[in-house]
Amino acid sequence: MKFTTTLMASTALTAAASMASAQEMADSMTIVSWGGAYQDSQKKAYAEPYKEANPGVSISWDESSNEAVAKLRAQNEADNITWDLVDVVGADAMRLCDEGLAMEIDHDEMLADGDDGSTATEDFGEVIVSDCFIPQIVYSITFGYRTDMVPEGTEPPSKLCDVFDLETYPGKRSLEKRPINNMEWALMCDGVANEDVYDVLATPEGQQQALDKLATIKDSVVWWSAGADTPQLLADGEVFIGSTYNGRLFSVIEEQKQPVAMLWDGQVYDFDGWIIPTGLSEERLARVMDFVKTTTDTQHLADQAKYISYGPARASSAPLVGQHADLGIDMAPHMPTDPSNAGNVLQPNFVFWADYRDDIDTKFQAWLAQ
Amino acid sequence: MSDTATNAPVLAADGTPLKRSLSRALRVQKMRALALIAPLLIFVLISFILPIGDMLFRSVENQIVENTLPYTVEELGKWDGASDELPPEPVFRDMYFDLFLAAEMKRHTRLGSRLNYEASGMSSLFRQAGRKLDDPGKDAQDTLEEIDPRWGERETYYEIFNAAEGVAVDDALLSAQEKRIRWLADEPPTGEMNFAPSAEASALLPLAARVYTSFGVITGLVDNKVVEKTKPMESLYLALVQDVTRPGFVDDLAAYNGPQKDALAALATAGLTAPNYTQIFEEVDRNWAKVETWRIIQTHSGPYTSGYFLNAIDMQKTPEGAAVQPENKRVLIQLFIRTIIMSLTIMGACILLGYPVAWLLANLPMRQANLLMMLVLLPFWTSLLVRTSAWKVMLQQNGVVNDVLVWIGLVADNDRLVLINNQIGTITAMTHILLPFMILPMYSVMQTINPSYLRAAKSLGATNWTAFWRVYFPQSIPGIGAGSILVFILSIGYYITPEIVGGTKGVFISNRIAYHISSSLNWGLAAALGTILLVVVLALYWCYDKIVGIDNVKLG
Numbered sequence: 034m035k036f037t038t039t040l041m042a043s044t045a046l047t048a049a050a051s052m053a054s055a056q057e058m059a060d061s062m063t064i065v066s067w068g069g070a071y072q073d074s075q076k077k078a079y080a081e082p083y084k085e086a087n088p089g090v091s092i093s094w095d096e097s098s099n100e101a102v103a104k105l106r107a108q109n110e111a112d113n114i115t116w117d118l119v120d121v122v123g124a125d126a127m128r129l130c131d132e133g134l135a136m137e138i139d140h141d142e143m144l145a146d147g148d149d150g151s152t153a154t155e156d157f158g159e160v161i162v163s164d165c166f167i168p169q170i171v172y173s174i175t176f177g178y179r180t181d182m183v184p185e186g187t188e189p190p191s192k193l194c195d196v197f198d199l200e201t202y203p204g205k206r207s208l209e210k211r212p213i214n215n216m217e218w219a220l221m222c223d224g225v226a227n228e229d230v231y232d233v234l235a236t237p238e239g240q241q242q243a244l245d246k247l248a249t250i251k252d253s254v255v256w257w258s259a260g261a262d263t264p265q266l267l268a269d270g271e272v273f274i275g276s277t278y279n280g281r282l283f284s285v286i287e288e289q290k291q292p293v294a295m296l297w298d299g300q301v302y303d304f305d306g307w308i309i310p311t312g313l314s315e316e317r318l319a320r321v322m323d324f325v326k327t328t329t330d331t332q333h334l335a336d337q338a339k340y341i342s343y344g345p346a347r348a349s350s351a352p353l354v355g356q357h358a359d360l361g362i363d364m365a366p367h368m369p370t371d372p373s374n375a376g377n378v379l380q381p382n383f384v385f386w387a388d389y390r391d392d393i394d395t396k397f398q399a400w401l402a403q
Numbered sequence: 404m405s406d407t408a409t410n411a412p413v414l415a416a417d418g419t420p421l422k423r424s425l426s427r428a429l430r431v432q433k434m435r436a437l438a439l440i441a442p443l444l445i446f447v448l449i450s451f452i453l454p455i456g457d458m459l460f461r462s463v464e465n466q467i468v469e470n471t472l473p474y475t476v477e478e479l480g481k482w483d484g485a486s487d488e489l490p491p492e493p494v495f496r497d498m499y500f501d502l503f504l505a506a507e508m509k510r511h512t513r514l515g516s517r518l519n520y521e522a523s524g525m526s527s528l529f530r531q532a533g534r535k536l537d538d539p540g541k542d543a544q545d546t547l548e549e550i551d552p553r554w555g556e557r558e559t560y561y562e563i564f565n566a567a568e569g570v571a572v573d574d575a576l577l578s579a580q581e582k583r584i585r586w587l588a589d590e591p592p593t594g595e596m597n598f599a600p601s602a603e604a605s606a607l608l609p610l611a612a613r614v615y616t617s618f619g620v621i622t623g624l625v626d627n628k629v630v631e632k633t634k635p636m637e638s639l640y641l642a643l644v645q646d647v648t649r650p651g652f653v654d655d656l657a658a659y660n661g662p663q664k665d666a667l668a669a670l671a672t673a674g675l676t677a678p679n680y681t682q683i684f685e686e687v688d689r690n691w692a693k694v695e696t697w698r699i700i701q702t703h704s705g706p707y708t709s710g711y712f713l714n715a716i717d718m719q720k721t722p723e724g725a726a727v728q729p730e731n732k733r734v735l736i737q738l739f740i741r742t743i744i745m746s747l748t749i750m751g752a753c754i755l756l757g758y759p760v761a762w763l764l765a766n767l768p769m770r771q772a773n774l775l776m777m778l779v780l781l782p783f784w785t786s787l788l789v790r791t792s793a794w795k796v797m798l799q800q801n802g803v804v805n806d807v808l809v810w811i812g813l814v815a816d817n818d819r820l821v822l823i824n825n826q827i828g829t830i831t832a833m834t835h836i837l838l839p840f841m842i843l844p845m846y847s848v849m850q851t852i853n854p855s856y857l858r859a860a861k862s863l864g865a866t867n868w869t870a871f872w873r874v875y876f877p878q879s880i881p882g883i884g885a886g887s888i889l890v891f892i893l894s895i896g897y898y899i900t901p902e903i904v905g906g907t908k909g910v911f912i913s914n915r916i917a918y919h920i921s922s923s924l925n926w927g928l929a930a931a932l933g934t935i936l937l938v939v940v941l942a943l944y945w946c947y948d949k950i951v952g953i954d955n956v957k958l959g
Contacts (some may be wrong), residue, residue: 099921103448106926131512131526132512133509133510137509271800388519399731
């Protein structure tokens with residue numbers, strides 16, 4: 034009896050305490066991300082410090098980012114938005130913004146200024162690919178290869194176009210089962226200058242040229258659809274060289290100590306960040322805005338790089354990137370944005386892909402099925 | 404006498420005709436039975452039939468164009484799409500005001516994505532237009548202010564367009580704009596209307612009154628703000644210039660007795676020229692000045708479309724009617740055919756592998772049969788993803804199967820078999836996964852076959868084969884039928900296994916449906932593909948019923 038009373042009293046107290054903060058901010062939020070090591074890095078770098086500072090807040094996590102666009106559309110149509118903050122790639126942020134499913138952000142107003150005094154817009158620079166996008170990281174899609182499968186007497190591959198060179202480097206390659214990036218790489222290795230790639234790709238002839246170039250290695254390609262595929266294929270020795278996210282390769286090389294090395298040449302940058310769904314209630318929105326403002330400042334973004342090898346999206350965060358939390362190695366050389374890695378980089382054109390995605394994807398799939 | 408006796412209705416005990424009394428009793432019974440199944444029926448209806456129907460309906464639904472650009476679509480209907488000339492100025496004018504409002508409600512990009520399914524580039528065309536249409540409005544605003552500073556005050560506009568006490572209200576305009584904004588708004592608007600358009604103003608300034616009314620509805624109903632104190636949208640200024648330069652405006656103004664007559668008179672005499680909307684759009688993007696762009700909008704402006712279904716069978720909707728897609732974009736029919744052929748192959752493999760197992764299960768002594776049953780059921784209870792991934796480990800080039808073959812010397816080390824990421828991979832993995840669905844119905848049918856029939860056949864002189872083929876097999880057909888239907892229908896909609904082990908040649912149509920649902924967001928096309936798949940399954944089921952007879956199917 035006594036126990037029950039105590040329990041009830043403490044419940045009432047907690048309720049009262051949470052009521053006080055609920056006046057302007059909700060005390061729970063649902064964050065959606067990609068799961069795995071990346072989501073863990075977000076939990077450690079963002080959510081845990083935030084919960085320490087705001088003890089009443091509970092955060093639940095969902096791992097649905099890869100189908101976020103479709104699910105948000107369904108939630109919107111059902112008028113029941115259950116997510117508060119969603120981690121998506123730049124291209125998806127743009128589509129969600131176009132569909133009116135993500136809230137437009139006034140970056141300077143809603144986000145913290147950089148440590149170096151720059152405004153948020155200046156600090157993030159061109160990483161803000163959409164009005165709805167709150168950037169977190171810059172990652173890249175690049176190649177890793179098996180060091181023990183390099184033919185004897187040959188230099189290990191150092192150029193993007195070595196992927197297309199079956200004579201010098203025989204063996205299977207793994208490429209993503211979609212046209213984005215593959216088409217660009219094919220053109221870059223078919224004599225098209227980096228800055229002209231998207232102009233060429235906008236024409237039917239350019240698309241055919243890219244497919245023809247890919248056709249030269251088609252029989253040696255294993256097509257992947259999940260980010261974990263290439264690391265697995267490399268670890269199993271199923272492929273000699275393959276494209277994937279640089280963070281996945283980092284963990285194959287540094288954490289699992291596999292005989293794999295990075296090929297940074299021709300890497301394609303991509304960006305990942307938050308979007309806030311439209312249609313949140315005022316309290317929920319206030320909580321999310323508070324979370325986002327705190328956790329996307331210069332220090333928090335730099336902190337995330339302790340756990341995963343993705344570069345912070347703010348320019349002002351770069352000098353603060355330190356060592357890996359467990360491995361104790363310097364993280365800067367593993368960042369895609371590090372000057373020694375960023376010699377030949379392709380800036381992705383999200384506007385182009387928003388326009389041409391359906392058209393080129395149909396052609397690409399038809400080509401694959403041939 | 405006997406005639407009258409047969410014609411008179413038979414009466415029940417209470418005097419009512421027996422027929423009516425009986426049917427009443429039966430109706431009560433029927434109602435009771437219906438009430439018993441009602442919870443399930445309603446549940447299935449709400450949670451299954453309705454959502455599926457709603458999803459499939461998207462394959463023909465196309466109201467977004469008409470609802471977002473109502474006036475443009477109407478004007479565009481008068482334009483001959485086959486001509487090589489651009490649509491006339493009124494089309495561009497209505498497009499400006501429709502698109503401006505859509506951009507205000509953030510709906511223009513959604514329309515852009517819709518039209519982008521038909522032609523690449525529409526998405527950014529609309530996105531850009533949404534950003535740049537403000538500018539001509541702002542220019543017009545400056546011009547108006549220069550002529551008379553009163554035009555710089557928001558109260559002036561409110562005074563003209565709002566129906567003050569005792570002034571006639573243009574109800575038709577108000578309800579039309581309200582309906583339009585309600586559709587454009589994402590959520591049902593909750594604000595209060597604090598504005599009504601004056602009929603006098605809308606007669607004198609039709610376009611500006613329309614723009615101001617839609618602005619009033621947005622401000623009041625959607626944003627819940629006071630219309631009088633809110634800055635009007637930029638398109639209003641351009642609409643006003645349009646109205647005061649229209650022919651007959653001066654005469655109409657003379658008859659006008661509403662507020663701000665002298666301010667309007669100042670505009671009438673200022674020598675303004677009507678805006679050139681074609682030029683405005685040309686400056687936004689030169690693609691707006693291409694006939695092709697307008698043809699696409701015109702072709703896809705109807706509230707219902709056959710376009711998605713045409714796309715689903717590798718055709719497209721063009722102004723000249725349905726046409727075949729260019730060869731390098733044809734992939735879906737091929738996928739449909741592949742899905743059906745591979746499903747049939749998987750079904751056949753399941754029959755061949757499952758039949759002996761089911762026979763053993765039914766005929767072994769209890770102890771061994773139970774053990775064997777466990778072996779069948781154990782993988783059945785294992786997660787689908789685990790089993791599929793296990794096949795990956797088995798079949799890959801450095802996998803178990805290839806390693807064994809190399810070890811026993813059947814295959815050269817540098818020439819390992821390609822068993823995965825192709826059709827072999829899909830068929831192997833799916834046969835394994837679906838095998839229990841074949842074995843279990845077969846087993847339960849075989850269990851009911853009386854073994855003495857076989858013994859009787861043999862004692863009458865049949866060989867083992869004849870006894871099996873003439874006596875046992877025909878009795879086991881209902882089990883094969885049930886298993887085949889299960890396996891075929893399950894495999895035709897399979898998605899995750901082909902995705903993982905199918906590579907490029909072993910994927911099904913469902914992988915394409917998943918792509919359009921979750922990646923390209925072309926739900927219309929996904930719904931059309933899904934509808935076709937459903938129809939194909941139903942048609943095959945119907946054929947099966949005609950050939951084998953559905954009464955011959957037994958699940959146990």
